[in-house]
Amino acid sequence: MRKMTKIEIITRPEKLEALKEGMNKIGVTGMTVSQVLGYGLQKGHREVYRGTEYNVNLVPKVKVEIVVCEVPVESVIETAKTVCRTGNVGDGKIFVYGIDNAVRIRTGEEGDSAILDPADIHKLK
Ligand SMILES: Nc1ncnc2c1ncn2[C@@H]1O[C@H](COP(=O)(O)OP(=O)(O)OP(=O)(O)O)[C@@H](O)[C@H]1O
Ligand SMILES: [Mg+2]
Structure with missing residues (x-):
């Protein structure tokens, strides 16, 4: 079973269309998109002023989750x-995870076969 990796991208909602297009171009076969709220180092504000206490402000972002095995993580x-x-500030974060397993519910296929196009599998073996 080939190594599978999940890349999670949390970024500005206005970047979603270009992300979909870019990922499709490099051969990504699926993605999960969620509308989320988050904050990073600036606690959701444009700037942080030293010594000034701010409440945390949750800012709308999109979370895009992509699992790959054939397409290089890089x-x-x-x-x-x-x-x-x-x-x-606020361009977002990318988190990278190792994936233990994946299952295609329709067929019961597991691992890389669950996310690869069946037409491509023989080329990779
Ligand atoms: N440590 C973290 N854990 C989980 N999610 C995070 C973390 N940091 C940032 N995020 C998520 O990423 C989104 C975008 O974060 P953001 O780009 O503002 O990060 P940052 O570290 O403040 O970097 P920058 O200085 O470029 O703003 C946040 O709204 C949040 O959803
Ligand atoms: Mg930030």
Whole structure:
């Protein structure tokens, strides 16, 4: 069974369309998208002023979860960085996880077979 990795991208909602397009171009076969609320180092504010206490402010973001085995993890990360970077605070985060297993419910296939296109599997063996 080939190694599977989940890449989770949390970024600005206005980047979602370009992310979908970019990931499709590099051969990503599926994704899960959620509307989420979050904060990072600035606690959801534009700037942090030293010595000033702020309440935490939750900002709307999108969370995109992608599991790959054939498409290189580095390609997914590079695509996300290129698409999502504005250079301003709040561009987002990318988290990378190892995946133990995956199951395609319809067929019971497990592991890489659960996420690969059956037409492509023989090419990779
Ligand atoms: N430590 C964290 N754990 C979980 N989610 C996080 C964490 N940091 C950021 N996030 C998520 O990522 C979103 C975007 O974070 P953000 O880009 O503001 O991070 P940052 O560390 O403050 O970086 P920057 O300085 O570029 O703003 C947050 O709204 C939140 O959903
Ligand atoms: Mg921030």
